[in-house]
Amino acid sequence: MSTREITLTVNGRRTTLSVEPRKLLVDVLREDLGLVGTHIGCEHGVCGTCTVLRDGRSIRSCTTFAVQADGADIRTVEGLAQGPELHPLQEAFWEKQGLQCGYCTPGMLMRCVEILERDPDPTPQSVREQIASNLCRCTGYATITEAVCAAAEVMRSGARAGTEVAS
Amino acid sequence: MTTVDRPTPPVRTHKAERTWVGKSIRRVEDPRFLRGRGGYIADLVLPGMLHAAVLRSPHPHARIVSIDTSRAEAAPGVHAVVTGAQAAELTDPLPDFGPNPAAHTWRCLAVDKVRYVGEGVAVVVADDRYLAEDALELIDVEYEPLPPVVDPLAALADDAPLVHEPLGSNCAYDRTFEFGDVAGDFERADVVVTDQLRWHRSGGQPLETVGAVAEHDPATGGFRVHTNSLSFTSYLFMVATALKIPANRLDIVPMPAGGSFGSKLFVTKPLVIAAMCARLTGRPVRYLEDRVDNMANCDHHGSDRHYDVRMALTRDGKITAIDIDTVDDYGAYIQFGVGHHGNALAQVVGPYTIGSVRYRVRAVLTNKNQQGAYRGFGSEVNNWMLEQMVDKAARELGMDPVEIRRRNFIRSFPHFIPTGNVYDSGDYDAVLDKTLELGRYEHWREVQEQARAEGRYIGIGLITAQERSVFSATEFWFWFDEPGAPVTSMPESVTLKVDATGAITATLYSCAFWGNSPETMVAQLVAEEFDCDPHDVSVVYQSSKNGLPATGPGGSRTTVMLAGAVEGASAKIKEKARRAAAHLLEADPDDLEWRDGGFEVRGVPEKRKTLSEIAIMLHLFKHSFDEDVESGLEESKVFDHPYTTMPSADRKDLGVFYPFMGHACHLPVVEVDVETGVVTFLDYAAVHDCGTLVNPRSLAGHIQGGTAQGIGTALYEEFVYGPDGQLQTTSYLDYPIPTSLEVPELKIGHVETPSPWTPHGIKGGGEGGRMMAPAAINAAVNDALAPLGVRITELPLTPDRIRAALRAAGHGS
Numbered sequence: 001m002s003t004r005e006i007t008l009t010v011n012g013r014r015t016t017l018s019v020e021p022r023k024l025l026v027d028v029l030r031e032d033l034g035l036v037g038t039h040i041g042c043e044h045g046v047c048g049t050c051t052v053l054r055d056g057r058s059i060r061s062c063t064t065f066a067v068q069a070d071g072a073d074i075r076t077v078e079g080l081a082q083g084p085e086l087h088p089l090q091e092a093f094w095e096k097q098g099l100q101c102g103y104c105t106p107g108m109l110m111r112c113v114e115i116l117e118r119d120p121d122p123t124p125q126s127v128r129e130q131i132a133s134n135l136c137r138c139t140g141y142a143t144i145t146e147a148v149c150a151a152a153e154v155m156r157s158g159a160r161a162g163t164e165v166a167s
Numbered sequence: 168m169t170t171v172d173r174p175t176p177p178v179r180t181h182k183a184e185r186t187w188v189g190k191s192i193r194r195v196e197d198p199r200f201l202r203g204r205g206g207y208i209a210d211l212v213l214p215g216m217l218h219a220a221v222l223r224s225p226h227p228h229a230r231i232v233s234i235d236t237s238r239a240e241a242a243p244g245v246h247a248v249v250t251g252a253q254a255a256e257l258t259d260p261l262p263d264f265g266p267n268p269a270a271h272t273w274r275c276l277a278v279d280k281v282r283y284v285g286e287g288v289a290v291v292v293a294d295d296r297y298l299a300e301d302a303l304e305l306i307d308v309e310y311e312p313l314p315p316v317v318d319p320l321a322a323l324a325d326d327a328p329l330v331h332e333p334l335g336s337n338c339a340y341d342r343t344f345e346f347g348d349v350a351g352d353f354e355r356a357d358v359v360v361t362d363q364l365r366w367h368r369s370g371g372q373p374l375e376t377v378g379a380v381a382e383h384d385p386a387t388g389g390f391r392v393h394t395n396s397l398s399f400t401s402y403l404f405m406v407a408t409a410l411k412i413p414a415n416r417l418d419i420v421p422m423p424a425g426g427s428f429g430s431k432l433f434v435t436k437p438l439v440i441a442a443m444c445a446r447l448t449g450r451p452v453r454y455l456e457d458r459v460d461n462m463a464n465c466d467h468h469g470s471d472r473h474y475d476v477r478m479a480l481t482r483d484g485k486i487t488a489i490d491i492d493t494v495d496d497y498g499a500y501i502q503f504g505v506g507h508h509g510n511a512l513a514q515v516v517g518p519y520t521i522g523s524v525r526y527r528v529r530a531v532l533t534n535k536n537q538q539g540a541y542r543g544f545g546s547e548v549n550n551w552m553l554e555q556m557v558d559k560a561a562r563e564l565g566m567d568p569v570e571i572r573r574r575n576f577i578r579s580f581p582h583f584i585p586t587g588n589v590y591d592s593g594d595y596d597a598v599l600d601k602t603l604e605l606g607r608y609e610h611w612r613e614v615q616e617q618a619r620a621e622g623r624y625i626g627i628g629l630i631t632a633q634e635r636s637v638f639s640a641t642e643f644w645f646w647f648d649e650p651g652a653p654v655t656s657m658p659e660s661v662t663l664k665v666d667a668t669g670a671i672t673a674t675l676y677s678c679a680f681w682g683n684s685p686e687t688m689v690a691q692l693v694a695e696e697f698d699c700d701p702h703d704v705s706v707v708y709q710s711s712k713n714g715l716p717a718t719g720p721g722g723s724r725t726t727v728m729l730a731g732a733v734e735g736a737s738a739k740i741k742e743k744a745r746r747a748a749a750h751l752l753e754a755d756p757d758d759l760e761w762r763d764g765g766f767e768v769r770g771v772p773e774k775r776k777t778l779s780e781i782a783i784m785l786h787l788f789k790h791s792f793d794e795d796v797e798s799g800l801e802e803s804k805v806f807d808h809p810y811t812t813m814p815s816a817d818r819k820d821l822g823v824f825y826p827f828m829g830h831a832c833h834l835p836v837v838e839v840d841v842e843t844g845v846v847t848f849l850d851y852a853a854v855h856d857c858g859t860l861v862n863p864r865s866l867a868g869h870i871q872g873g874t875a876q877g878i879g880t881a882l883y884e885e886f887v888y889g890p891d892g893q894l895q896t897t898s899y900l901d902y903p904i905p906t907s908l909e910v911p912e913l914k915i916g917h918v919e920t921p922s923p924w925t926p927h928g929i930k931g932g933g934e935g936g937r938m939m940a941p942a943a944i945n946a947a948v949n950d951a952l953a954p955l956g957v958r959i960t961e962l963p964l965t966p967d968r969i970r971a972a973l974r975a976a977g978h979g980s
């Protein structure tokens with residue numbers, strides 16, 4: 001099958017690769033780039049497990065062809081922690097136990113990054129409404145909402161103190 | 168004559184002051200998952216690995232006339248195509264604990280006929296999954312459709328088409344058990360309440376499907392298979408049999424599971440398919456289900472029951488007997504037999520002093536995917552049935568739901584229920600009191616009344632129910648008079664190693680991580696024993712080949728069993744360390760006591776050796792010690808089931824098989840929109856008692872998460888098979904899993920009544936909220952609709968069902 005050349009900037013790193021037009025973005029991330037943190041849950045666009053950020057907006061990478069993302073800036077869970085330093089959202093998920101099996105977690109984290117980038121001070125109800133895009137079969141969501149609000153607070157105070165907040 | 172020997176184990180004295188057990192520490196597992204480095208089966212890539220995809224039957228019931236694979240074999244990137252008939256040469260039938268397995272042979276691919284939509288008929292192995300799926304479309308199968316068997320009651324008719332001809336019937340099992348004087352109790356009853364109830368099938372649906380990566384070694388003929396389903400570890404010889412190899416040539420490597428909820432319990436099919444293909448192609452092969460594979464063919468659909476129930480009571484609301492007749496639709500195979508009803512019989516009378524029980528179970532085979540395990544394993548269905556009956560009785564007697572429950576609570580322990588199982592301990596009044604307060608019962612009753620005056624329908628559900636924990640495998644065989652078997656243990660093992668620096672590593676021997684927190688729990692238990700920080704304990708999983716006896720998670724057993732194993736291994740380590748310390752301190756071992764991470768001479772704190780001081784001596788300087796002391800500081804413990812007894816020969820008493828009995832009370836408050844049939848939550852309180860808590864926040868996670876699943880079961884989720892046998896729900900659009908908007912944030916409370924018979928008094932609690940939520944939500948909806956004369960006895964309570972029930976009662980069109 002013929003391939004096409006595309007350029008992706010993934011977690012700040014620019015790569016050019018040739019892919020089959022039918023290859024899904026999630027498979028390119030996982031197989032071609034080795035970024036296996038983005039998981040596949042339903043493969044039909046409902047569960048949100050495969051969520052990544054494309055130019056700052058969350059998308060389902062299981063229903064996006066890689067060629068559609070040509071030229072885009074992609075962020076995945078691997079881009080969150082800075083070396084040993086976890087992102088405040090990761091810290092908060094840990095602190096509040098916003099995960100059990102961890103399978104939905106990377107997609108959920110990326111969705112929450114987007115939520116907080118749009119609104120640094122969301123109400124719990126607004127978080128609840130916005131994470132309804134992503135299924136979690138383990139936690140029953142309560143601790144995820146809590147974690148997002150806790151992370152928001154940390155990130156706001158961090159921002160006030162002039163600390164660089166990793167995104 | 169029923170004779171039963173009921174020895175009880177010695178009562179333990181539990182440590183009064185605990186440092187780590189009982190603390191909500193951050194989970195030690197989490198950092199890798201938070202970074203996307205969970206190491207799931209899909210993340211494993213081996214050099215030269217090929218990918219398998221399975222062709223699935225579009226027919227519920229059809230004879231396979233012919234399969235032509237030539238076009239598929241010629242397709243690009245294809246290495247092999249295997250039909251069911253070829254697979255039957257390459258492999259033997261899959262492990263099956265059901266009755267009479269030879270009469271309903273279960274294989275990794277269908278051979279002569281297909282028995283449900285989604286059953287595999289052929290597998291393609293190709294360079295990648297895309298190419299494998301391309302080739303599936305090139306396989307030509309000619310089917311001769313047969314009439315499907317869909318309705319389990321119709322399946323029992325004499326002239327029904329047969330799912331398995333050799334069985335001669337679609338009824339795989341039919342037996343009535345009697346415990347106590349049922350007939351007498353019904354004769355003496357003032358009131359008999361009867362009902363018919365219907366629980367439809369749903370399933371665990373973890374977000375990660377099941378998969379395996381297999382490597383074959385042509386030199387030994389053996390396999391190394393990585394899989395995210397590894398429990399019943401002691402039964403893996405059965406998988407070796409399916410692969411036609413000696414058991415010592417099979418090594419199964421556990422991978423973390425992205426959720427299970429029971430549905431990854433001993434899943435052998437993907438493993439056998441991957442291994443078969445690896446042997447055939449000489450290359451490592453991955454077979455990983457996609458979502459449609461999993462929904463249609465996971466072999467782990469949940470219970471699917473019809474109930475006819477009678478309950479005998481005195482006029483003042485004392486329940487004396489229950490007579491249960493259930494037909495359970497098992498689908499096309501019956502891999503775990505009717506073990507699901509063993510789970511029900513473990514706690515069939517709930518928290519109540521019911522004196523006699525009749526239980527008839529008919530297991531029916533139909534053209535559907537078979538049942539497996541789903542959080543509760545059939546006991547959650549019993550909870551729902553029983554609580555529905557109790558509520559109906561309360562209504563008929565004009566009693567408050569709280570009152571009727573209090574009137575029937577068991578209050579002295581240990582308590583042997585009529586089936587023979589024991590409840591070790593409990594305080595049901597305390598749990599109820601706490602729930603009523605937390606859930607503001609009185610307040611909501613007032614709100615309810617006001618709302619009714621305004622034409623709004625608010626309902627309060629109140630249920631009190633059991634969560635049995637730590638099964639013994641007798642429940643898989645006490646169904647049959649023959650073969651008799653001795654009492655069965657399901658052990659669990661741990662190895663603890665203290666290295667030369669004093670750091671501790673714990674090795675576990677079954678797939679314990681499937682979303683629970685085995686590493687945290689073991690780390691906390693180890694820390695409790697050795698006074699170290701749980702985050703400094705390292706936990707690893709051993710593959711099966713070098714494994715000690717193990718069973719793995721299931722039936723809320725992991726925490727209790729691993730606690731026993733950690734306790735035993737720790738005692739051995741401390742014994743060796745005590746002797747070594749005594750030698751180094753030139754003291755009598757009996758004069759030493761363990762304190763703060765080391766041994767010291769009682770009353771002389773300056774004469775002490777820390778664990779690391781002892782460990783380095785034992786690792787590097789063995790010759791400082793007596794002749795019989797060996798180098799190193801490593802010990803293992805195989806912990807066997809702490810309390811299980813034989814059933815009586817006549818099966819009028821099933822013995823003790825699920826002794827550590829948790830309890831909970833759930834109190835949801837809902838509003839039902841009678842125009843749309845939509846149910847919304849106004850409040851939800853849940854109090855659980857599963858003995859001593861190891862990590863309260865982890866348990867709260869099981870309560871909240873299990874309740875979310877219970878909400879799915881109660882309101883939304885159902886695998887719907889149409890009258891034509893087609894599975895109509897093969898995506899998450901048709902099979903709606905609750906989102907954050909459907910799940911309320913619970914008010915959670917804990918009561919801790921320690922078990923007298925387990926380490927620290929721990930009971931299992933992993934099945935959490937799903938044990939109770941379906942019963943509680945059904946009760947709440949019925950309470951809301953009571954003024955309209957509507958009571959619904961069928962789950963899930965979809966808007967359609969609620970509207971239909973309202974219409975049937977003459978409300979609206």
Ligand code: FES
Nearest residue numbers: 041042043048062
């Ligand atoms: S895997 Fe992409 S939405 Fe489910």
Ligand code: FES
Nearest residue numbers: 100104136137138
């Ligand atoms: S943590 Fe398991 S699906 Fe969310």
